[in-house]
Amino acid sequence: MRQSNILRNIWLGIENLLLHKLRSFLTMLGIVFGVGSVVAMLSVGEGASKKALEQIRKLGSHNIIISSVKSAEEEQAQTNITRSFLSVYGLTYEDHRRMAESFSHIKQVAPVKLNRKDSHLRERGMELRVVGTTPVWFELVPREVLAGRVIRQADLDKRAPVAVLTEFGARKILATEAVIGQTLRIGSDEFEIVGIVKSESGEAGSIQIPDQQVDVYIPIEVMRRYFGDVYTKSSSGTQEREKVELHQIIVQVDNAGNVEALAAAIERMLERFHKKKDYAVSVPLALLKQAEETKRTFNIVLGSIAGISLLVGGIGIMNIMLASVTERTREIGIRRAIGAKRRQIIYQFLIETVVLSTTGGLIGLGVGALIPFLITYFSGMATILTLNGVLLPLFISMAIGILFGLYPAINAANVDPIIALRHE
Amino acid sequence: MGTQAVSDNGHEIVRLEDARKTYQMGTEQVHALAGVNIVFTKGSFWAIMGPSGSGKSTMMNILGCLDRLTSGSYHLDGKDVSRLDDDSLSELRLRYLGFIFQSFNLIPQLTVQRNIELPLYYLGWDAARSAERAKALGEDVGLGDRLNHRPTELSGGQMQRVAIARALTNDPQIIFADEPTGNLDSATGDQIMQLLAKLNEQGKTIIMVTHEPDIAAYAGNRLHMIDGLIDRIETGAHETKQYPKEHLARH
Numbered sequence: 001m002r003q004s005n006i007l008r009n010i011w012l013g014i015e016n017l018l019l020h021k022l023r024s025f026l027t028m029l030g031i032v033f034g035v036g037s038v039v040a041m042l043s044v045g046e047g048a049s050k051k052a053l054e055q056i057r058k059l060g061s062h063n064i065i066i067s068s069v070k071s072a073e074e075e076q077a078q079t080n081i082t083r084s085f086l087s088v089y090g091l092t093y094e095d096h097r098r099m100a101e102s103f104s105h106i107k108q109v110a111p112v113k114l115n116r117k118d119s120h121l122r123e124r125g126m127e128l129r130v131v132g133t134t135p136v137w138f139e140l141v142p143r144e145v146l147a148g149r150v151i152r153q154a155d156l157d158k159r160a161p162v163a164v165l166t167e168f169g170a171r172k173i174l175a176t177e178a179v180i181g182q183t184l185r186i187g188s189d190e191f192e193i194v195g196i197v198k199s200e201s202g203e204a205g206s207i208q209i210p211d212q213q214v215d216v217y218i219p220i221e222v223m224r225r226y227f228g229d230v231y232t233k234s235s236s237g238t239q240e241r242e243k244v245e246l247h248q249i250i251v252q253v254d255n256a257g258n259v260e261a262l263a264a265a266i267e268r269m270l271e272r273f274h275k276k277k278d279y280a281v282s283v284p285l286a287l288l289k290q291a292e293e294t295k296r297t298f299n300i301v302l303g304s305i306a307g308i309s310l311l312v313g314g315i316g317i318m319n320i321m322l323a324s325v326t327e328r329t330r331e332i333g334i335r336r337a338i339g340a341k342r343r344q345i346i347y348q349f350l351i352e353t354v355v356l357s358t359t360g361g362l363i364g365l366g367v368g369a370l371i372p373f374l375i376t377y378f379s380g381m382a383t384i385l386t387l388n389g390v391l392l393p394l395f396i397s398m399a400i401g402i403l404f405g406l407y408p409a410i411n412a413a414n415v416d417p418i419i420a421l422r423h424e
Numbered sequence: 425m426g427t428q429a430v431s432d433n434g435h436e437i438v439r440l441e442d443a444r445k446t447y448q449m450g451t452e453q454v455h456a457l458a459g460v461n462i463v464f465t466k467g468s469f470w471a472i473m474g475p476s477g478s479g480k481s482t483m484m485n486i487l488g489c490l491d492r493l494t495s496g497s498y499h500l501d502g503k504d505v506s507r508l509d510d511d512s513l514s515e516l517r518l519r520y521l522g523f524i525f526q527s528f529n530l531i532p533q534l535t536v537q538r539n540i541e542l543p544l545y546y547l548g549w550d551a552a553r554s555a556e557r558a559k560a561l562g563e564d565v566g567l568g569d570r571l572n573h574r575p576t577e578l579s580g581g582q583m584q585r586v587a588i589a590r591a592l593t594n595d596p597q598i599i600f601a602d603e604p605t606g607n608l609d610s611a612t613g614d615q616i617m618q619l620l621a622k623l624n625e626q627g628k629t630i631i632m633v634t635h636e637p638d639i640a641a642y643a644g645n646r647l648h649m650i651d652g653l654i655d656r657i658e659t660g661a662h663e664t665k666q667y668p669k670e671h672l673a674r675h
Contacts, residue, residue, distance in 0.1 A: 339519070
């Protein structure tokens with residue numbers, strides 16, 4: 001009985017609004033835009049969070065990535081003294097050992113040596129990025145193993161010349177043939193291909209993700225023995241020689257809560273042992289914070305727009321409802337004379353307002369769902385429409401109906417029936 | 425004068441005792457009712473008459489539970505209603521009273537049927553039963569074929585018939601008619617009065633405000649007011665009555 005009564009009231013409200021279609025529509029516009037921007041805001045924010053999470057996944061959420069960088073002074077010195085200058089910088093084996101031993105919150109550490117080498121499989125060749133590392137790498141940069149296996153501790157112990165290719169690299173170099181067991185020539189040394197892994201590419205925010213598509217992974221001990229620590233780069237007639245022991249150290253922290261503190265501690269430790277700042281500490285988790293920050297800024301901007309729209313929309317509705325109450329003074333008088341109580345009049349007008357604002361909200365939802373679609377289409381920014389992103393704006397529009405409908409409804413209920421019945 | 429009480433043999437339905445209603449108009453106090461004592465019996469037909477400002481409209485509003493007395497008491501069907509709050513008065517109007525107005529006061533956006541149904545909506549009847557009752561009442565007043573029309577598509581007489589049907593929807597004890605023929609030509613007005621007379625014959629108490637003697641003649645009792653007080657009361661057929669009694673009886 002009660003429920004059917006509510007439905008009947010809502011239907012009566014809809015009927016009344018349909019009597020003035022254009023007026024009702026124009027009244028709704030403020031809510032339409034307000035709700036539209038809320039929906040757009042939520043879905044863009046959601047998309048940004050998801051993107052950040054995806055980046056974190058690529059980088060490893062518990063990882064700290066320490067990379068060797070050439071310090072500014074070193075760069076300077078090199079341009080002054082052109083020939084046969086050996087610049088020494090970067091992370092050392094000692095850094096790796098110290099890190100692995102001195103911090104209790106570190107779960108695992110993977111040292112990384114990098115080098116670019118022309119590699120060949122029979123007559124086919126390409127330049128690969130050679131990554132000398134330990135089995136820990138494959139735990140800190142977890143990628144799907146497509147064939148064979150990854151590097152094992154035994155490979156390191158035996159200094160076995162084995163190599164793991166990426167899927168991309170394997171395709172390039174051998175097209176469709178099965179590569180496992182084949183011999184890959186890196187520079188002038190021969191390696192047995194033991195596995196193929198997937199790879200991610202590109203950047204995640206400001207941090208370069210650890211793996212690349214053209215990687216070939218070999219045991220770090222083998223790399224050190226075969227290729228040494230000195231790299232020669234020839235560019236535009238000059239020869240640059242650099243000595244770098246480790247290019248990267250990837251640290252896995254036991255708990256996300258310790259990541260930041262540990263990063264700071266590592267930074268302090270490195271500061272003590274390095275005269276120059278020839279390293280950089282990146283914290284993938286900081287990306288999440290950065291993304292949250294962006295999201296918050298975005299939310300504040302769009303939220304203000306949405307808030308103002310909703311406020312204006314609410315005031316617009318209130319204005320029209322007040323006019324409607326005046327216009328329908330006589331109707332109110334008739335209803336009161338017949339026996340309608342004040343609260344029933346309040347109820348009637350309140351429902352009309354809520355129907356109006358909720359309809360506006362529904363249209364706004366449609367508009368709001370279109371905006372993220374257009375954003376994604378034109379800017380490639382990820383947007384996601386969640387259930388909350390739909391329910392919240394609808395709830396807001398209903399609340400606005402109640403908030404801004406209450407005053408006109410109370411006005412309506414306070415109409416004196418005697419005067420109202422004489423109202424022209 | 426002004427304090428006389430009328431008592432019939434029948435059961436009393438309305439009793440006003442020293443009823444006073446005072447309005448503040450600027451600095452002046454206006455005594456719309458200046459101490460009225462009267463009793464109406466069940467099934468009677470009263471016409472309240474008087475020049476404008478005599479207090480007849482105030483009388484109607486008080487009796488119709490649309491307004492409250494400043495002092496004195498009003499008993500409706502034996503119950504003191506003079507101190508009731510707004511909700512209780514609404515409840516009384518909803519269950520015991522019906523109203524007919526000079527300007528019909530139909531809700532323009534609702535169809536004839538929905539206008540007739542209106543009291544049932546507030547009485548909490550379901551839609552199907554309400555529609556059934558509204559249709560029956562619409563047919564009773566001769567508008568069975570106009571149920572889905574809007575009031576604006578009807579003539580004045582038809583609109584007043586809808587109003588009468590609506591006033592009957594809640595099966596009221598008393599029907600209040602405020603100048604029911606004021607906006608109608610005399611022939612239509614007479615038809616409406618005949619309809620009211622018929623309802624009175626069927627046992628409804630009718631209280632009507634009018635300033636037209638011809639219309640007042642339909643009522644068995646005529647109460648003349650001046651300056652917020654009862655001036656005189658007439659009972660029985662009026663000498664200026666145009667329609668003979670047998671004409672009424674036909675309906």
